[in-house]
Amino acid sequence: MIEFGTPAFWVALIQIIGADIVLSGDNAVVIALATRSLPPQQQRLAIFWGTFAAVAMRVTLTVVAVALLKLPVLKLVGALLLLWIAVQLLLPEEESEGGSAVGGSLAAAIRTILMADLVMSVDNVIAIAAAAKGNFVLLMIGLAVSIPLVIFTSTFLLKLMERYPVIITVGAALLGWVAGEMAVTDPLVADAVKANASWLHTAAPAAGALLVVAVGKWLAARAVTTEEARPLAEIGAAADTAPAPPKESAMHKILLPVDGSPASLRAVDAAIAMRDWFRTPIEVHLLNVQHVLHQDVGQFVAAEDVHGYQQEQGERELAEAKDRLDAAGVSYRPHVVTGDLPAEVIAHFAREHGIAQILMSTHGRSALADALLGSVAHGVLQRAAVPLTLIR
Known part of the structure; x- marks a missing residue:
């Protein structure tokens, strides 16, 4: 004992x-x-x-x-x-x-x-x-x-x-x-x-x-x-405005993963500040990844309630980013998707939508600390096939 x-x-x-x-x-x-x-x-x-x-x-x-x-x-x-x-x-x-x-x-x-x-x-x-x-x-x-x-x-x-x-x-x-x-x-x-x-x-x-x-x-x-190999499924209202699979475009597509935290909003501010750097117009995609619910939850809660809850959470976490982009006059497309591995979902979304650049924030730690802690930014860096700009 x-x-x-x-x-x-x-x-x-x-x-x-x-x-x-x-x-x-x-x-x-x-x-x-x-x-x-x-x-x-x-x-x-x-x-x-x-x-x-x-x-x-x-x-x-x-x-x-x-x-x-x-x-x-x-x-x-x-x-x-x-x-x-x-x-x-x-x-x-x-x-x-x-x-x-x-x-x-x-x-x-x-x-x-x-x-x-x-x-x-x-x-x-x-x-x-x-x-x-x-x-x-x-x-x-x-x-x-x-x-x-x-x-x-x-x-x-x-x-x-x-x-x-x-x-x-x-x-x-x-x-x-x-x-x-x-x-x-x-x-x-x-x-x-x-x-x-x-x-x-x-x-x-x-x-x-x-x-x-x-x-x-x-x-x-x-x-x-x-x-x-599976396409990402968007939920709620965001799915209705989501673009089709990527086509050739003259616009520079930027992906902004946002979870509502102050750190993720720094990347939004950086995108606004950088918009004049590009020779072509930018097309901003706001992405929010919602946690996949435990499979047993589905035995007790209707599918529309699950999706409604995830959509509400996603919209809440995107709200401040949307307000900042609206105030700056930057057009964007919001997306709420579900996934258990945010880094993989972000990289997957970039491939599906023909994203040219991912812009996201880190928490100011060293590269070694990020690698040891397994941060989302470090995971995207490992998986993404397009340039990733990290904002500290």
């Missing part, structure tokens, strides 16, 4: 919080989709009671899972499941098609939040139960810290993980490490490992982390190659 306050306790606590963060991305989105058609007062009630019920259910399931993992063989099975979950974390999310519409009542919204969380939290429960290592005090502290963090900052965390993909890689490696630890502590093999192969307590977690990253990256590369 891990004692409170020891280094092992703090390491396990970090593992619980980390696992909860990387595996709980779409919770806030599900809540928003389930309540978007309700009156404001009912929205607040649905969010409160739906979240309360989902948290209570998740804590109960995790406590049960911790108890079950004390039985022989179940830790070995759980380790295999956790390895699979970790590898899936590194793969591009498949677009949710959407299902039946959510009923327009308070009870229906609460039921949707609860059922969606039940389906989407299975991997979360397994990972946290494994990281807790049978310590209920550790489990409760970890959940008390991580659940409010996920509920109230999940949109920010999603943006952070999209901007810095290395967070996902580290999270997947963490799950692989926990899987290795869980496997060698199963009651079926624990005594034999302790007596004859104690080195496995270090080697198995390290092997689990390396295996997850290697297999996950390999499968992700194959998935990206397949995605490159």
Whole structure:
């Protein structure tokens, strides 16, 4: 049993919080989709009671899972499941098609939040139960810290993980490490490992982390190659004004990826300042990439609601850029697309639309820091077949 306050306790606590963060991305989105058609007062009630019920259910399931993992063989099975979950974390999310519409009542919204969380939290429960290592005090502290963090900052965390993909890689490696630890502590093999192969307590977690990253990256590369052959699908009103596949044009096409952040708006200002540099008129394409929702979301939310939500978010993030271009008298075409890998989507869009130049911002770090953190700008630099101008 891990004692409170020891280094092992703090390491396990970090593992619980980390696992909860990387595996709980779409919770806030599900809540928003389930309540978007309700009156404001009912929205607040649905969010409160739906979240309360989902948290209570998740804590109960995790406590049960911790108890079950004390039985022989179940830790070995759980380790295999956790390895699979970790590898899936590194793969591009498949677009949710959407299902039946959510009923327009308070009870229906609460039921949707609860059922969606039940389906989407299975991997979360397994990972946290494994990281807790049978310590209920550790489990409760970890959940008390991580659940409010996920509920109230999940949109920010999603943006952070999209901007810095290395967070996902580290999270997947963490799950692989926990899987290795869980496997060698199963009651079926624990005594034999302790007596004859104690080195496995270090080697198995390290092997689990390396295996997850290697297999996950390999499968992700194959998935990206397949995605490159598919045309990008735009959503909402932006799709109606999107240009056809590229034709010969006398205009200089500039792509401005915008996520609503102050950094991305610096690139918009730079494009306005640079417009007189070109001998031919410029054609500005504003691109916003929306996060692909967890595939299980589609079981509970209608496709039109999913697309409507993504369109609203995209338009909100493009609004300031559009205002600045309008004020400067620069014409543009807005585009909102979905994708799990923003850098790949940006490069793909540039190929499809015959873009001559991509203009985007960085956060002022060195090239080495960008490479280590895996920023979107660095990813576009690796993938784009056209000139990329970075604005600091």
